[in-house]
Amino acid sequence: MNKTQRDEIEAALKQAEAFVKEVKGSVGLPIVPDAKTGAATWYDQRELRLKYTVSVEKTRRFFEGLADGRIMATRCRRCGELYFPPQDFCSRCGSEDVEWIELSDVGQLLTFTVINVKPMSFSHYQDYTVGIARMPEGINVLAWVDGDPKKLRVGMKVKLKVVRRQPENYLIYEFEPVE
Amino acid sequence: MSSRRVGIIGAAYSKFGDRQDVNLAELTWEAFREALQEASIDKDEIEFTVVSNVGAWSSEPLPAVVVSEAMGLRPKGSVRVEAACASGSAAVKLAHDIIAAGQAEVATAIGVEKMKESPTPLVVEFIGRAGNYMWEFENFGLTFPGYYALYATAYMAKYGVKEEDLCEVAVKNHYYAARNERAQFRNEINVERCMRSPYIAWPLKLYDCSPITDGAAAVILASEDYIRKHGREATWILGIGSATGTSNMSKRQDFTSLDASVVATRSAYSKAGIDPGNPVKSIDVAEVHDCFTIAEILAYEDLGFAKRGEGLKLLKEGETYKEGSIPVNLSGGLKAKGHPIGATGQSMIAELHHQLLGKVGGERQADIRRGVALAHNVGGTGHYAYVTVLSLHKEVEA
Numbered sequence: 108m109n110k111t112q113r114d115e116i117e118a119a120l121k122q123a124e125a126f127v128k129e130v131k132g133s134v135g136l137p138i139v140p141d142a143k144t145g146a147a148t149w150y151d152q153r154e155l156r157l158k159y160t161v162s163v164e165k166t167r168r169f170f171e172g173l174a175d176g177r178i179m180a181t182r183c184r185r186c187g188e189l190y191f192p193p194q195d196f197c198s199r200c201g202s203e204d205v206e207w208i209e210l211s212d213v214g215q216l217l218t219f220t221v222i223n224v225k226p227m228s229f230s231h232y233q234d235y236t237v238g239i240a241r242m243p244e245g246i247n248v249l250a251w252v253d254g255d256p257k258k259l260r261v262g263m264k265v266k267l268k269v270v271r272r273q274p275e276n277y278l279i280y281e282f283e284p285v286e
Numbered sequence: 287m288s289s290r291r292v293g294i295i296g297a298a299y300s301k302f303g304d305r306q307d308v309n310l311a312e313l314t315w316e317a318f319r320e321a322l323q324e325a326s327i328d329k330d331e332i333e334f335t336v337v338s339n340v341g342a343w344s345s346e347p348l349p350a351v352v353v354s355e356a357m358g359l360r361p362k363g364s365v366r367v368e369a370a371c372a373s374g375s376a377a378v379k380l381a382h383d384i385i386a387a388g389q390a391e392v393a394t395a396i397g398v399e400k401m402k403e404s405p406t407p408l409v410v411e412f413i414g415r416a417g418n419y420m421w422e423f424e425n426f427g428l429t430f431p432g433y434y435a436l437y438a439t440a441y442m443a444k445y446g447v448k449e450e451d452l453c454e455v456a457v458k459n460h461y462y463a464a465r466n467e468r469a470q471f472r473n474e475i476n477v478e479r480c481m482r483s484p485y486i487a488w489p490l491k492l493y494d495c496s497p498i499t500d501g502a503a504a505v506i507l508a509s510e511d512y513i514r515k516h517g518r519e520a521t522w523i524l525g526i527g528s529a530t531g532t533s534n535m536s537k538r539q540d541f542t543s544l545d546a547s548v549v550a551t552r553s554a555y556s557k558a559g560i561d562p563g564n565p566v567k568s569i570d571v572a573e574v575h576d577c578f579t580i581a582e583i584l585a586y587e588d589l590g591f592a593k594r595g596e597g598l599k600l601l602k603e604g605e606t607y608k609e610g611s612i613p614v615n616l617s618g619g620l621k622a623k624g625h626p627i628g629a630t631g632q633s634m635i636a637e638l639h640h641q642l643l644g645k646v647g648g649e650r651q652a653d654i655r656r657g658v659a660l661a662h663n664v665g666g667t668g669h670y671a672y673v674t675v676l677s678l679h680k681e682v683e684a
Contacts (some may be wrong), residue, residue, distance in 0.1 A: 112554035116407050141306035141402075148306050151345070161420055192421045192534060218541045220435035221488035222427060226411035229427035237426050239436060241534055249422055249536040256488070270645075272425070279425050 113230035123150075165195040167208050173278040178212070178268045180246065181205040191246045212267045213285060214240035214248065221256045231274070238282055241263050259284060278280040287601065290681055293513045293520030296325025296506040298637035302624035305500035310346050311356035314398045316501045316627075318357050321394070321504040321636070325518070330609035332506070333390035335364040336380045338373035338397040339628040342412045344637035352398055370416055371620075372575060372665030373397065374503065374631020375672035379526045381507050391512040397629030398502040409498050413627075414664050418533040429580065431495050432485035433535060433667035438489050438580040445595045447490050447583075453480035454601055455579035456493045456621055462608075463618025465649045468497055470624030493602075494579040500661070502627030503633040510680075521639045524675040524682060525557025531597030531668040544668030547588035551662070554673035555590075558647055559682040560658075565590045566612045570676075571641050571652035573634035575617040575664040585662050586614070589673075606618050608652060616641070616650045632653035634661040635674060642678050658682060 126138050127150045133279040163170060169192075172179040181190045183197035183202040191210065196203045219238035222229070229235075236259070238252040249265065252259060265282040272279045298320035305313055322329055335357075337350035346352045353359070369376035377395035384390050401409055413430040415423045422428055441447060456479060463469035471633040475493060483492035513520045529549035532538060538545070555562045560569070574589065576582035585595035591612050592600040600606055606614040617623045617637045620630060638659035640646045657678035664671050 112407070116405070120405070121668060143302070143304045144306050146307040191536065192418075218436045218440035220432050220490075221485070222429055222432050223485045224410060224429065224431070224488060225407075226414040226423075226427055226429055227407040228411055230407060232427070235427065237428055237432060237436070239541070246537040247538070249426060249534070251426055261440060 111231050111233065112225055115228065116230055131210050148167050166193050169193050172209070173280065178267055178269070178280050179207050179284045180244070182208050189244055189246050191248060202218070210248070210267065211243045213264055214242040214267065214282075216240050216252070216259065216261060216265050216282075218246065218261060218265050219252055219256065219259055238265065240282060248280070251279055253283040290308040290388060291510040291522060292382045292385045292507050292519075293510065293522045294505055294635070294639050294676070295327070295518045295520050296321040296323070297504065297632070299503035299629065299636050300501055301541035302499050302501035302626060302633075304402055305400070305520060310344060310349060310398055310400045311352055312375045313400065313500060314353050314396060314504070317502040317504040321506050323421075325506040327392065328505070331392045332359055332394050333360050333362055333591060334381065334384055334393040334394070335359050335362065336377040336395045337364060337366045337676060338368070338377035338395065338631065339399060340368055341368065341628075343409050344400035345403055349398060353398065357396070358396075369670040369672070370665030371575070371625065371627050372629040372663040372670045372672045373630055374633065374672070375526075375635070375661065375663035375674055376528070376631065376665075378505055378507070378631060378635055378674065379528060379672060381505070382523055384388040384528060385509050392506065392508045394504060395632055396502070396504045397632040397656055399626035399628045401498045401626065402500045406498060417535060417669070421534055422536070429487055430667070431490050434578040434580055435490045435608060436535060437541045437584065437667070438578070440522045441580060441583070442489065443531065444542050447598060449491070449596050450477055450481060452494055452578055452579040452583070453477045454598070455576060456480050456583045458601065458607060459576060459582075459615050459619040459621040462616050462650055463622030466618045466623060469618040469622055469629065471618070475586070478601045490503055490578055490580070495627040496577045496621050499624035499626040501629045501633065503629040503636050505635050505639075510518055519643065521537055521642045521676045521678060522680050524559070524677050525554045526593065526675075527551060527554030527673040529553070529667070529671045531671070535667065542584070543646060544584055544664060544671065545670045546671035547585065547662070547664055550671035550673045551589050554660075554675050558675035558677075560612055560675065562590055568653050568656055569612060569614045569658050569660050570654050570656055571616060571638065571662040572662065573617060573619070573637055574614055576615055576621045577625055577664070579621065581664065582614070582619065585668040587658070589662055608650070611665060613652045615644070616652055618667045629659070631663045631672065635676065638676050642676060654678070
């Protein structure tokens, strides 16, 4: 496995922690020079971990659909507005009468990018491609695009599929180019 | 709807960049003290304080209180506002509206951001989350450069634009930042150097991106009555347009224009009496939201400075340089002056206030003929948009 950005980040943080520990040991204060400016900075002695629990009660059917390999959207029975991501009320007409529909699996790639510099919580992945495709129903889906990004072109056909994301091992959808 | 005219009597921004030599309050003080000096008022005359700060990467969760205490503005009322990268313009709008509604004679909008308190990967994480967390970040790990890269790819495909072309924006903005002593980057660059820089979110490279910045900016606003009574020098707010885009990128119909930016522009032009068919003829100088090179090109078109697909042509023909028909980002822009998220809006407005009054001076001073300037401030990736029109006069001259 190639070295990831996370390995680099963790190595840098470990080095910083070790330095602060040494300074505290000798001087008695967690004050270290800023790497760029040399200004005195207080190295925080408190740490905060963030992990949210988000309700998916109203959109359970979407997640249950993934287990069957289906990507679901919702449609307002009153005005016909389509929702992806799915929601159980209609922002357009105010109705709460929505039905679940399965999306077609082949869409047209509108745009894409390759994430080279990653967020901390994605830094264990190799570079990944994010694309947005227009589906035949007239709505767009944003997801990772599998395969070599050099072979991707705006306007090409891409297919939605359900995969297990590793290393977390959970179901999610992604695109793959249609040959 | 009739409301009172509001003017700006003092404005300033701090030196932007790596500012770990100061904490949040000390950084704010640099900008506030200068704005107060220009306004030549007693700080006790300020009746309300709006503080823009996005935070999370910095340690103070109640920045409006920290700022009010340190600036000596308490116990008057205050609030912190968030409109992502447009927070500063949102703060100016609220301070403006409070005065326009007759709820205060003098109010201030103060922006501050201390992004250097956290390591870069964590800042990348926080900004990447600023879209739709559950549907676009949690599973797909977008970053802020990634969001704009989606626009860049679509724009390049539609109009046959190359990466080299986008670099031209960075070249212009570094040119002016090199002449702005408060800018983060004081170096000129060329297209080759930009092209050699590493990819951050293909097709955007390091030099296509605005940096992570510490900075503060303050704007002091007053009612027309106050300004007349005290004989203050002022620039006038002719109109502020605002709009909100979709949280989910997937809900956008088109990736070659920012809807929110178009709606905010239309509203601002209408309020200010600017012809949307030919705004260039009414405006002397503009600061636009160039968080990425592609964003400046989109801004030219969304503001009507160029037709669709012709934004690059406007730049390449030199029209957005100081000598051109519509100088843009003579401060160096977000790209090179720096982008302290919550302070960017006030820094644009402070810059334009001084441009209109001829106080910028030197190589960056625009020719002020019509006395009108425009600040275009986008929050997130077209999640919010604010367009503010300033003038030396209380009306646009026909």
